[in-house]
Amino acid sequence: MDNMSFVLFGGTGDLAKRKIYPALFNLYIDNKMPEAFSIIALGRKEQSHAEFQQVVAKSLQTFSRRAANDPAVLNSFLNSIRYSSLDAGHLEDFRKLRVLVESREQELSIPGNRMFYLSVGPEFFDVIALSIKESGLGTTNGWKRLIIEKPFGRDLKSARHLNEQLSRAFDENEIYRIDHYLGKSMVQNLEILESSNPILKALWSNHHIANVQITASETVGVEERAGYYDNAGAIRDMVQNHMLQLLMMISMRLPRKSDASEVRMKKRNVMESLRPLHIDNITSNVIRGQYTAGEIQGKPVAGYTDEPNVPKSSKNDTFIALRLWIDNYFWNEVPFYIRTGKRMAEKSTRIVIEFKEPLKGQTTTSDPNLLVIEINPNEGIFIQLNKKDPLNTEKLEPMRVNFFSNEKEVPEAYENLIFDAVRGDSTFFAHWDEVELSWEYVQPILDSFEQDIIPLSYYPAGSNGPEASDQLVEADGFKWWLDKTPSEAKAEDKELVAQS
Numbered sequence: 301m302d303n304m305s306f307v308l309f310g311g312t313g314d315l316a317k318r319k320i321y322p323a324l325f326n327l328y329i330d331n332k333m334p335e336a337f338s339i340i341a342l343g344r345k346e347q348s349h350a351e352f353q354q355v356v357a358k359s360l361q362t363f364s365r366r367a368a369n370d371p372a373v374l375n376s377f378l379n380s381i382r383y384s385s386l387d388a389g390h391l392e393d394f395r396k397l398r399v400l401v402e403s404r405e406q407e408l409s410i411p412g413n414r415m416f417y418l419s420v421g422p423e424f425f426d427v428i429a430l431s432i433k434e435s436g437l438g439t440t441n442g443w444k445r446l447i448i449e450k451p452f453g454r455d456l457k458s459a460r461h462l463n464e465q466l467s468r469a470f471d472e473n474e475i476y477r478i479d480h481y482l483g484k485s486m487v488q489n490l491e492i493l494e495s496s497n498p499i500l501k502a503l504w505s506n507h508h509i510a511n512v513q514i515t516a517s518e519t520v521g522v523e524e525r526a527g528y529y530d531n532a533g534a535i536r537d538m539v540q541n542h543m544l545q546l547l548m549m550i551s552m553r554l555p556r557k558s559d560a561s562e563v564r565m566k567k568r569n570v571m572e573s574l575r576p577l578h579i580d581n582i583t584s585n586v587i588r589g590q591y592t593a594g595e596i597q598g599k600p601v602a603g604y605t606d607e608p609n610v611p612k613s614s615k616n617d618t619f620i621a622l623r624l625w626i627d628n629y630f631w632n633e634v635p636f637y638i639r640t641g642k643r644m645a646e647k648s649t650r651i652v653i654e655f656k657e658p659l660k661g662q663t664t665t666s667d668p669n670l671l672v673i674e675i676n677p678n679e680g681i682f683i684q685l686n687k688k689d690p691l692n693t694e695k696l697e698p699m700r701v702n703f704f705s706n707e708k709e710v711p712e713a714y715e716n717l718i719f720d721a722v723r724g725d726s727t728f729f730a731h732w733d734e735v736e737l738s739w740e741y742v743q744p745i746l747d748s749f750e751q752d753i754i755p756l757s758y759y760p761a762g763s764n765g766p767e768a769s770d771q772l773v774e775a776d777g778f779k780w781w782l783d784k785t786p787s788e789a790k791a792e793d794k795e796l797v798a799q800s
């Protein structure tokens with residue numbers, strides 16, 4: 301791994317403290333950082349390196365997956381960090397930064413490899429990228445890379461504009477667009493799951509698969525983010541990026557070799573085969589929901605429009621369900637359902653693959669076989685098979701073959717992604733083709749929300765979303781699998797609290 305500088309714009313922010321420093325620290329403990337590295341954190345206020353190192357120490361103590369309690373390891377990591385004040389609008393601050401980067405490179409014999417991480421508001425993405433170029437920071441004998449946070453635009457037009465601006469300073473192969481769902485270990489496992497298991501590989505098409513369901517449900521509401529969320533909605537916050545990335549990862553044809561350019565091409569093929577939405581089919585394929593007051597984990601919670609800083613008249617989507625069709629040889633006539641929402645019955649990201657009914661039309665009936673990929677918060681896989689009911693020879697009953705990871709041992713998404721970026725592997729980053737095609741797919745939905753063409757369906761907090769979402773799936777003769785009733789979710793919460 302090449303020695304490098306890691307320059308963190310937004311180094312004082314929430315994401316940096318909760319995710320980025322803990323990820324770097326855990327990589328360091330695991331010997332997954334280069335031999336020599338220099339971390340330079342940026343924020344607007346003046347503070348000393350030592351003061352800021354203590355800020356990082358505190359963030360590690362609070363948020364690191366592994367305990368930061370070995371003083372030698374902790375101090376050696378903190379010692380790699382320097383702080384510099386920088387305002388994104390002041391070019392002279394970038395020149396001052398360049399001096400610091402170069403002096404640390406000399407000190408540590410780093411051959412000019414520079415990773416720039418933009419963990420700042422999206423309004424600064426282009427300004428910072430262009431100033432990196434203009435200040436000479438981007439002119440180096442080593443490599444340069446840009447990691448960029450979400451959101452990448454707020455519609456197709458603004459995403460294209462942002463990309464044009466970035467590409468004035470960085471080549472596409474130097475840009476690493478973070479989608480933290482691509483960093484989740486089970487998502488990074490999807491391709492291996494299919495390619496290394498002949499029993500799954502053989503069944504992986506419309507011959508055997510009846511439908512695919514991708515759910516990302518959350519129990520939290522809008523929290524303190526109303527200013528952002530009320531303008532984004534679930535469609536921009538989750539669907540355009542995370543949910544469509546999951547769809548691409550589960551449905552792409554196996555790449556011949558697992559490298560970034562092959563994966564990118566396969567994902568692009570999926571997006572190009574998606575049946576576009578338009579005025580005639582949009583209302584029958586898109587459900588837009590918003591939570592009303594209800595109960596989460598036994599506690600009453602407010603409806604969306606009663607949340608702090610949400611306008612009473614807001615029609616913002618806190619829930620989306622979609623039916624999508626991939627019109628290619630392999631997936632023709634297999635519906636893919638996507639569903640995501642806030643204030644739902646449980647926190648769960650999972651993919652359920654329902655196989656075609658094996659015993660349809662015979663006297664004995666069975667539940668379909670399911671392959672369930674649990675992504676978050678549990679990481680695991682189970683397969684639902686059928687077996688004989690020992691008490692009733694006429695009947696079959698489902699059984700589940702399980703595998704679940706020990707969550708403490710599984711690296712966090714940001715660890716996986718930063719490690720990949722440091723190694724120069726962009727396989728699990730969102731490439732521009734995918735981002736653009738995702739916005740193209742989503743744009744008619746944004747337009748129809750704007751024009752109020754799709755009705756807003758309401759659902760009580762703590763439920764599995766609006767009834768219209770169930771009807772979407774039932775219309776094709778299916779049901780959402782593994783939904784917990786609010787009382788099951790509540791019982792499980794109690795059990796978890798008791799265990800902890």
Ligand SMILES: NC(=O)C1=CN([C@@H]2O[C@H](COP(=O)(O)OP(=O)(O)OC[C@H]3O[C@@H](n4cnc5c(N)ncnc54)[C@H](OP(=O)(O)O)[C@@H]3O)[C@@H](O)[C@H]2O)C=CC1
Binds near residue numbers: 449450
């Ligand atoms: N927080 C999260 O969980 C997630 C965040 N993101 C994305 O990550 C990015 C950062 O989010 P988050 O950390 O929450 O935001 P914060 O508001 O917590 O932090 C913003 C950072 O930007 C810096 N900043 C603000 N204005 C300027 C400026 N004019 N010049 C230079 N730096 C500036 C701030 O530094 P200071 O105020 O010290 O000057 C601070 O370090 C955003 O794009 C967000 O969408 C994505 C997924 C999750």
Ligand SMILES: O=C1O[C@H](COP(=O)(O)O)[C@@H](O)[C@H](O)[C@H]1O
Binds near residue numbers: 516518537538649676
């Ligand atoms: O990007 C986002 O993701 C989180 C959910 O992430 P997860 O890893 O906990 O599933 C979501 O809460 C947030 O609104 C969104 O911006």
